[in-house]
Amino acid sequence: MRKTLWPHLRPYSRWIALGVACSAMEAIFELLIPLVMSDIVDVGIANADQAYVTQKGILMVVMAMVSLCFGLGGAACSAIAGQGFGANLRAAQYEHIQEFAFSNIEKFSTASLVTRLTNDVNNMQMTLMMGMRLLVRAPVMLVAALFLSIRISYRLSNVFLVALPLLIVVVALILTKASPLFRSLQEKTDALNLVVQENLTGIRVVKSFVQEDYEREKFARRNNDLRATSQKAFGMVVINMPVMMLIIYGTIIAVMWFGGQMVYAGTLEAGKLLTYFTYITQIMISLMMVSMIFMMMTRSVACAKRIVEVLREVPAITNDAAVTEQDENGKLVPATVRDGSIDFDHVSFKYDSASPEWILRDVNLHIRSGQTVGILGGTGSAKTTLVSLIPRLYEATEGTVRVGGRPVKDYTMEHLRDAVSVVLQKNTLFSGTIRENLLWGNPNATEEQLWDACRSACADEFLERMPDGLDTDLGQGGVNVSGGQKQRLCIARAILKQPRVLILDDSTSAVDTATDAKIRQAFATELKDTTKIIIAQRVTSICQADLILVMDGGRVVAQGTHEELMKTSDIYREVYTAQQEGVSIGG
Template identity: 50%
Template sequence: MKKFLAYARDYKKELILAISCIEAETLFELIIPIMMADIIDVGIVNGDKSYILLKGFQMVVCAIISLVLGNLCARFTAACGNGIGASIRAAEFQKMQTYSFSNTDKFSTPSLVTRLTSDVTTIQNSITNGLRPGFRSPVMLFVAIFLSFRINAALAVVFLIAAPVLGIVLFIIVKNVRPLYAKMQNAVDYVNRIIQENLTAIRVVKAYVREDHEIAKFEEVNQNLKKNSERAFSLAVLNMPAFQFVMYGTILSILWFGGKLVWVGDMKVGSLTSFLSYVLQVLNSLMMFSNVFLLFTRSLTSWKRILEVMEEEPAITDDRAINDDWATIEEGVITEEHGLGKDKAISNNLTKELRIKSGNISFEQVYFKYKDNAKEYVLSDISIEIKSGQTVGIIGPTGSAKSTLVQLIPRLYEATSGNISIDGHPIYEYTQKHLRDSIAMVLQKNILFSGTVKENLLWGKEDATMEEIERACHIACVDEFIDRLNKGYDTELGQGGVNVSGGQKQRLCIARAILKAPKILILDDSTSAVDTATEAKIKEGLAKELPGMTKIIVAQRITSIMDADQILILEDGKINAIGTHNSLLEENEIYQDIYYSQQQGGSL
């Protein structure tokens, strides 16, 4: 609860005002039955018309005040609930931005979307719908019981039987419905996953005529959600029958015993009427409180799911260098910064931020696996030196971990063991922001965002001039097709760039990376959809216009890397050979097989 209340601090004023309005509204409502009893027992019995009008006017005033307070309560509650929901959503999204690839791999994307939307909405609704009954029902319960005992203590003993019975029944319902809410939210995850997969791959679905298969898959998870929801809500709605059973039983008992008291003259009709009003308020308050518990139970399930996201520690942090260095204290090595304390040392380290100047890259016996408990390494004993300004090609059979290797350089994943250095410093000594600012990477899966062509290019450099944009587009051969788009650089791209071809999308992504003016450029199979003539122009432009930039090219085609200064052949996550095109073509069997198979395929 402490973590949750931290998000409520900014809305403390609205929360206090809402609670104050709730309590005041409740007190005014509780006064009305007393006035009604006075009208019957005094005004009507004595035939005092002026007394009846006075008390009636007082009841109207109390009702109007309650109405105004209720309206204010609704406004303050909405502001509080929606505000807290927005704060949690913002904090959760911000936390997700700190995740590395290994963190996001732990949660499925649909599950993260559900936790960011549906789960937050559940908590938000619990506040807006549960705050009023949550603070109203206890006051109404105890005040109504107090006033009932004041009217007739003997008759009020009925509460001592009715209230515990209803409380026990409601407790059993809440206890059993809680685990069902967790299953229901997990079922929502599965539904979102199927929807996302289908919409993302809709072209593949259409191409393979798999609509019926997808419908069947969706029907399965949809029915699973329906079944879990029905089980949860069918148990939750037992609240109402239980409430009605106890309420009508209590009313019958009070009418029976109260009628006898009225008959013998020990109780007035007006008192019995007001007593019944308080009975309904007591039982209604118990019912409202049980509904609050149901809302709280469901929101608690959602909050636990959100906490899993919030408490997930980023696998990659900027303070690794300090953490590693701090361990030397145990060996008796004390530096000036150690004397400042760990937090201060981290702050000083970030202030003295290292800068990448040339782009020399060194791999020293690097091993990597996606999970610590995995039996085998994805990459094993990787050692290679890449000098500043060099062009390095990486090739190998499918599944040889080429993409994984280059993703270690900007720390999208963290090497399990070994060391990767840039300009002589381990990459973890650079801040992630500076490291990734200095490295431009065009991933194997090209991503464009909704917006114009220009807005997508400006991801590389927000304040880029039109001249810089045109230069980057010339190198990436974007200028060959940009004029054919209906509005040129102002052409709106659909979600994911659906209105441009695969080759055009790749060239736009390359231009975006070039515009970043990085020290290191990584192209991960980024020209696979481009024809060889255009690819040759891009390579020529990179070599001519960006000679000092370190370039790493992951490719399937030998033509993409044959001019590289050195070529790295990966096989099963290990280095098979390193050399130039000519030396590998003479000596390496894997390279020969790839080269001649592609030559033969080209001649066909």
Template identity: 65%
Template sequence: MLKQLWPYTKGYRQWIAVGVICSAAEAVFELLIPLVMADIVDIGIANGDVNYIAVKGLTMVAMAIISLCFGVGAAFFSSRAGFGLGANLRDAQFAHIQDFAFENIERFSTASLITRMTSDVNAIQVTLMMGIRLMVRAPVMLVTALVLAIFISVQLSLSFAVAIPVLVVFIGMMLVRVGPLFKKLQACIDGLNLAVQEDVTNIRVVKSFAQEDYQNAQFDEKNQDLKKASQTAFGTVITIMPTMMLVIYATIIAVLWFGGQMVFAGDLEVGKLTSMFTYVTQILMALMMVSMVSMQATRAIACAKRVCEVLSETPAISDNGNQDLLVEHGTITFENVSFKYHKDAPNWILENINLTIPAGATVGVLGATGSAKTTLVSLIPRLYEADSGVVSVGGRPVRDYTLHNLRNSVAMVLQQNTLFSGTILENLRWGNPEATEEQVLKACESACVDEFLDRMEDGLNTDLGQGGVNVSGGQKQRLCIARAILKQPKILILDDSTSAVDTATDAKIRKAFAEDLGDTTKIIIAQRISSVMDADLILVMDDGRISAQGIHGDLMERSEIYRSIYDAQQKGVDDNG
């Protein structure tokens, strides 16, 4: 575990080293103070030597100030190291997640990934900070104080022979018990985050179905699970405190009892007994600090395992193509392609697909819900990997390209239109960061965005809000289409992305495609036959297979599925007309 996390301390290892030195120095100077105090009592006060008392007093003040300075330094450097490690872990996870295929994302869930990048990383960085401060300070204090206590009185030091083993055994038992509890606690946090994410993301659906009470009940269930897991985990940890305090106070009483008898017998001086009492307290408090850090470390280990799971996850789709190979044209071929989402699934999602699409062609894809239309086009930019057969783009298998080069030549407008926080201009430039305002406006015109852009208060600089909440569904679709057009791709895929616009606007957009994207291969998945009727090729999908392909007139004669869709839609038009 430490071996996996160590590389992410790069850039902050010097602060870890300096923090360790400061913590050790702080403990040493703090432990020297009782020795000076013993001299003041046994020599200065006993002899009435005011000058000796003053010199030793100033020495104690100097040691306290030096110890304070080292303590401040330890806190400062440990904080820098801890927060630096946290930042590196978050950066590494986020960057690695960008390489994940959908299969990898689904394995963890979005809520769990968020927890691993926030709560889990926070627990790790806090543990590092506590470790530098306490796990260094405590052992140094424990060993040094024990040596000094033995130096003062071997007899009184025997009390540690009982107290320390008892505390160590008890701490070990607690660590074994709380490890699984903290793992369960983090899983409950995942569940709570998932409940919040689903509710906030789908709040419109919740309200439209008046399911607020149901969602509240779901959240309360996850919240109660987290409360119980927290109470069990931290309740177990808390029980260590009274037990340790009992051992500490019993040891102090024993030292005072036997030490007092030795003072009366003349075998021990009062100042040394005072120092001994201080060392007893410091030794046992050091063990308490070790136990506290150990508990935090137990939680951090559970969190570190979860973080390392993300960092060690192998992307399902690897980038092993030629860095210099670019997609030259939009020709697409499928040769005996089959696919299923899970290797052990009994049935194929796509089976034995053979298809050739020439560059610049417009292809329509129709089919019932669940006929694998979206899955088919997702294989083109390698959002999913074909299990058998070969998918080729530009005359080469898609695996010959790097993911960046391949996907940079393909623009997809998905069923779920996604916009990001920021202005319209910032969102559109996702398609082409170097696009001029003139090019942006041209893309807006092609996607019919200009029809509502003039009504926006700040035009292209209008803030869309989180997820584009300030625009309607149809406006969001047109903005996503404009973003794809601005990319000037070799292949443009529209996955039912004009469903929220009227037929007249749909026709305008398709006309703009023909005029502005003549060399681009256009694949249009649609529910309306009118959206693909004029396509160069129409595919009819049925249960993961291409049931028929051809132009409108041919399919009306040869494809019963196509004809039934057409008749149903035409009847709907006649009934409304």
């Protein structure tokens, strides 16, 4: 775990060292002040020497100011190191998550990853900030105060032989009980975040089905679980304080009893006893600080393990097998997709290698570059899974998928996915303007190119009615546009890439048939050389395609043109007839 986290902490090692030095010096100056105070009582006041008292008083003020300066320096250094460490951890996790395949993200869940990026990192950086100060200040004060108190009175220091073991036992017991509870606490936080995320993301569905009460009950259950676990975890921590105070005040009473007798007997000066009380307080406060830091570290260790799990997760899909080729200047560069031809060579797939169930089974296909391919099949026939293998959103379990004549593993994911544009079943737009979302397709697109893409996707029809046009703010997730408008904007974004392969996964389901026909016509004229793969439920959306695939049970059970399939495929013919009858009835 230390090897994984240290690289993110190393850039701030100098700040940590400087902060530790400042905290140590702050503690040392604080410890010297009681000695000066003892001299004032035993020498200055005892001898009625005003000049001596003034001199020592000024020295105390100077020492306090120096201690304050070191304290401020330590606080500044700990803040820089802690916040920097936290920022590095968040950045490292976020960058690593970007490399995850879908299977990696599904392993953790989105809500858990958000918690690890925020809550867990916050706990670690707070522990570092507090630890830099307290883990230095407390031991220095503890050891130095013990040494100085023993120097004042060896006999009186025997009180610590009882107090210290008691404190150590109490802290050890509490830490043993609290450690597993903090791990559980973070898991309960994940569960609560999942409910909140689902509710807010699907708030329209919740309201349309009038399920607010059900969602409230689900939230209440998770919230109560988190509260109960928090009470157990922090209840153990809270016990630490009264037990510590009991031991501290017991120690003070014992020192007062035995020290008072020594002062009365003349074996200990009153000023020394007063100084001794100061050191006792510092020793006990130091022990309280140490125990508090250990409590924080217990939770921080639980958070660190969760963060390390993310950082050590090996992406299921990597660029390790990518090859290079020579460019026109003879320089070796990553292989690029030359054309939009696609081949499936005995491809099979399942999400979990241990699962006995295959999602795709022995798929063999050849799609020529520039062809328009339609895919038809019932729910669960693995249409989306099939096209997801082309840009390597998932990896084929068996067989080989080729794009542009090369196995997809020969390309880096950046080059492959830059050549394959996908409009997924679930359309996603991001907060910001329409222009900012469209520029994902081509960051250098001109105003004319943006509007051309919008016209091809029939998005210009509603954009021209918007006062701000392309600069209209979409809101979070594109809530300011309808489902059909969102689909057309996503298609326009994909067109802007001018990809070798364009995949539309039921991406025109929310538009009317006339608009669907216009979009398909635009594809035929604007993207002649692009291979177009269209998954659709409406036969009319794909009947003009060069090749139509009929899928059932994870297999391609038929392929051909519309006319060929009407003669050879019972499934295709039944779907077409049923839809035509539905149109006739509707008309």
